[in-house]
Amino acid sequence: xxxxxxxxxxxxxxxxxxxxxxxxxxxxxxxxxxxxxxxxxxxxxxxxxxxxxxxxxxxxxxxxxxxxxxxxxxxxxxxxxxxxxxxxxxxxxxxxxxxxxxxxxxxxxxxxxxxxxxxxxxxxxxxxxxxxxxxxxxxxxxxxxxxxxxxxxxxxxxxxxxxxxxxxxxxxxxxxxxxxxxxxxxxxxxxxxxxxxxxxxxxxxxxxxxxxxxxxxxxxxxxxxxxxxxxxxxxxxxxxxxxxxxxxxxxxxxxxxxxxxxxxxxxxxxxxxxxxxxxxxxxxxxxxxxxxxxxxxxxxxxxxxxxxxxxxxxxxxxxxxxxxxxxxxxxxxxxxxxxxxxxxxxxxxxxxxxxxxxxxxxxxxxxxxxxxxxxxxxxxxxxxxxxxxxxxxxxxxxxxxxxxxxxxxxxxxxxxxxxxxxxxxxxxxxxxxxxxx
Amino acid sequence: xxxxxxxxxxxxxxxxxxxxxxxxxxxxxxxxxxxxxxxxxxxxxxxxxxxxxxxxxxxxxxxxxxxxxxxxxxxxxxxxxxxxxxxxxxx
Numbered sequence: 440x441x442x443x444x445x446x447x448x449x450x451x452x453x454x455x456x457x458x459x460x461x462x463x464x465x466x467x468x469x470x471x472x473x474x475x476x477x478x479x480x481x482x483x484x485x486x487x488x489x490x491x492x493x494x495x496x497x498x499x500x501x502x503x504x505x506x507x508x509x510x511x512x513x514x515x516x517x518x519x520x521x522x523x524x525x526x527x528x529x530x531x532x533x534x535x536x537x538x539x540x541x542x543x544x545x546x547x548x549x550x551x552x553x554x555x556x557x558x559x560x561x562x563x564x565x566x567x568x569x570x571x572x573x574x575x576x577x578x579x580x581x582x583x584x585x586x587x588x589x590x591x592x593x594x595x596x597x598x599x600x601x602x603x604x605x606x607x608x609x610x611x612x613x614x615x616x617x618x619x620x621x622x623x624x625x626x627x628x629x630x631x632x633x634x635x636x637x638x639x640x641x642x643x644x645x646x647x648x649x650x651x652x653x654x655x656x657x658x659x660x661x662x663x664x665x666x667x668x669x670x671x672x673x674x675x676x677x678x679x680x681x682x683x684x685x686x687x688x689x690x691x692x693x694x695x696x697x698x699x700x701x702x703x704x705x706x707x708x709x710x711x712x713x714x715x716x717x718x719x720x721x722x723x724x725x726x727x728x729x730x731x732x733x734x735x736x737x738x739x740x741x742x743x744x745x746x747x748x749x750x751x752x753x754x755x756x757x758x759x760x761x762x763x764x765x766x767x768x769x770x771x772x773x774x775x776x777x778x779x780x781x782x783x784x785x786x787x788x789x790x791x792x793x794x795x796x797x798x799x800x801x802x803x804x805x806x807x808x809x810x811x812x813x814x815x816x817x818x819x820x821x822x823x824x825x826x827x828x829x830x831x832x833x834x835x836x837x838x839x840x841x842x843x844x845x846x847x848x849x850x851x852x853x854x855x856x857x858x859x860x861x862x863x864x865x866x867x868x869x870x871x872x873x874x875x876x
Numbered sequence: 877x878x879x880x881x882x883x884x885x886x887x888x889x890x891x892x893x894x895x896x897x898x899x900x901x902x903x904x905x906x907x908x909x910x911x912x913x914x915x916x917x918x919x920x921x922x923x924x925x926x927x928x929x930x931x932x933x934x935x936x937x938x939x940x941x942x943x944x945x946x947x948x949x950x951x952x953x954x955x956x957x958x959x960x961x962x963x964x965x966x967x
């Protein structure tokens with residue numbers, strides 16, 4: 440009987456087999472991606488290195504075949520995979536298996552009881568990307584996707600416009616992938632971030648101007664040179680990498696969407712992609728649908744998005760940045776419009792903190808949880824403190840703070856504000872004298 | 877008055893692949909109108925139904941964002957350079 444069934448299926452393939460063969464063909468070409476699609480007018484484009492709709496300049500975004508994904512991705516499948524961001528690979532925009540940054544992601548979600556007590560909230564979690572691999576920031580997620588896709592599209596040179604963390608990650612990941620790299624940074628960047636790029640051997644171009652000027656120049660260079668600019672022509676793929684932070688948060692919470700998420704904003708892209716990750720898991724039935732709020736955090740010296748949100752505007756006014764949070768110093772945020780939309784649609788809030796409050800936020804996180812965040816982390820903690828204090832995040836709720844980069848990279852910002860080591864001679868008497876003071 | 881305009885990749889189909897075009901205009905608004913005369917169809921890509929520059933288009937005069945100047949009324953001088961750049965980049 441078994442033999443008969445086998446013979447029969449050899450001549451008359453079952454619909455399931457035909458479907459599987461079709462799936463195989465599709466995976467060979469585009470994986471689970473369908474097209475690039477304009478977020479404004481919906482026009483579709485081929486899956487090339489292209490980020491702009493030629494009709495209205497709207498951003499292109501990767502469209503997926505969610506029916507195919509639903510057939511292959513569920514909690515069990517994810518749980519069996521290795522502990523990296525690639526455990527959600529069907530929802531990340533590569534056609535084949537990824538080739539760059541295979542160990543990136545799956546960073547700890549830390550239950551922050553001591554910080555919760557200090558901020559006066561029932562439950563608090565820290566998504567700790569200060570220990571992301573290999574360059575200690577969430578940018579390893581987006582770069583891993585962008586470089587894997589760049590290789591698929593046949594590029595041998597990659598580039599970026601960066602406020603520091605991205606430069607570090609492109610430099611390191613390009614080195615390990617054997618790609619030529621150009622990183623463009625503002626000249627006034629922290630020394631730690633410059634050294635952390637140079638050491639990997641890319642071309643580091645320091646621009647006399649702020650980030651928005653670096654970005655404008657890179658857009659012009661990208662139009663002239665056939666390179667994979669991760670956050671220009673590769674941006675539709677690159678930005679999707681940020682979703683992995685949201686996927687991990689939900690899985691690590693026990694397959695739940697957090698009630699409140701606080702996210703720092705530079706371009707606003709991370710916030711929009713965390714929202715998208717919650718929507719995708721919900722749509723695929725991987726988590727239950729539930730009401731959630733996404734809150735945006737900026738530095739007072741560069742707060743075009745939160746200022747617009749506080750004024751109930753759906754557009755932002757560009758600013759000239761002046762803040763110690765240099766990784767967030769984008770005065771013309773590319774995703775500002777969409778970040779505002781997400782905050783509004785999820786009934787989230789936005790606020791900003793001064794440089795002193797940023798340093799205080801860094802100290803609070805370090806002293807309560809033993810996590811040393813860069814200035815952007817100080818912004819997130821500082822804004823969360825404000826939102827909890829004024830009831831915008833209710834005290835009996837639970838919140839997740841997205842901490843995106845490591846404090847060792849921005850030592851300059853806090854070095855003069857953390858006290859000094861107490862120096863003594865190697866003498867027990869001197870030590871005990873010190874203790875008694 | 878001669879002003880150079882840098883044309884971004886998505887619009888070069890309309891300018892016969894010209895990357896840099898030279899026009900004569902007194903303001904940024906006039907420059908866009910002049911581009912439309914020369915390359916029909918280009919204005920609707922840059923300006924929305926209400927006549928404002930589209931949300932995802934950034935325009936610079938001599939490397940300064942016109943939103944920090946006088947927007948479409950920003951005056952142009954001889955040898956100024958206008959850059960039209962897609963807003964969606966970076967971060």
